[in-house]
Amino acid sequence: MTRTDGGRVLEVLEEVLARMGRTQPVPPVTTLLALAAVAAVLVVPRPLWRVSRMLVTIVHESGHAVAAVLTGRRLSGIRLHSDTSGLTVSRGRPRGAGMVVTLLAGYPAAAVFGVATAAVLGTGRAVAFLWVVLGLLALMLLQVRNLYGLLVVLVVGGSLGAATWLLPGTYLSWLAHLICWVLLLAAPRPVVELLLSGRHPGSDAGQLARLTRVPERVWQLLFLVVTSAATVLGAALLLPLEEWTAAWWG
Template structure:
């Protein structure tokens, strides 16, 4: 336990720019190659629904459970007033959530705390697991958590750092794609119960503007994450 605590509180050496760029390219492959994306997108859904749940708890709503489905969709149920600022905040959190989590991870990595980031992620997954209400969701979170735990416990410092950067890049790069998929679904006649459309019904603001806001936030997080990654020349 002393060794674990030391690794959590110690600053790890920053990886070379080749590792940072290599993990970014690997993340792009996981996102851009459709056969892989069908499975890796579940990580985005976990972050998306986790963001809904976190904001629901922060605004005082009673979290009733989270369900993750095999088609990479998900739903977070909370009890409380169906209108108002709190409900708007919950709906706003979903699509920007993965990007904001990725930006927070990029900040932690820029300070050299790769191991602390991985163990923090494990803690977050353990808390999320308590709210999962279906078997597929349980399986998804457990598998993802097992991978993170395996790297955190048995991986060398270099492997831990590379994996942390890969996850960070994945969240930052995948979030804008999820927003594009949302709008593509809406243009095809689907997605009418999406976060953007629910926000339209609550606020009267067109859903397309909410989709645009989601896109701006995710792209902004990606831009700042790139700066914090250190890959750009000084």
């Protein structure tokens, strides 16, 4: 790398840090409600759900990966599949608390991340949030072990990176809030689908049942309670009651 190239890299890094340090105004309640409606359209109809579910899968597998690392397991890789499923492989004891925590972290990950995002967006740090997401996608890229997963992360990360670099702050705030709404509204749906489809020994809940002797249905219901509660909490953070009342009653 030449000095000129190094200088350009430093300029880009300085610009990124400057943008991350800026705050953006939180959209008015009417805009937040409109973004929630757009998110619902992305989550509810089945054709669009196949697209938005991949976002949930990325966060789901990231939850497994983070939990595995935090509990001392060795992360072997992540796979994302065209049917919107995923697989995170880690090495360590096949039983015990570390494996249980790793399995537990998947389904609630999107909801928990959605709540954390809502809290951050309330401070006006929408652009900083988007750059953090880009950093997390870059880390995930290092762990992806199949071509389809690699393409998905590159497309998502590339699109988000281009938007973050090119769009003005107001639009980026809308984009960040839209992502948050999608995470919050979409998080319970895979759990509901799991409940309706019956027993699946290979699912997170099925594996937890084998490890803990607690019935699979109990774990499914626990996932549903956690994701639903997080959706309500995240919505409350995005739409404080007094602002909702003012928008509704004028």
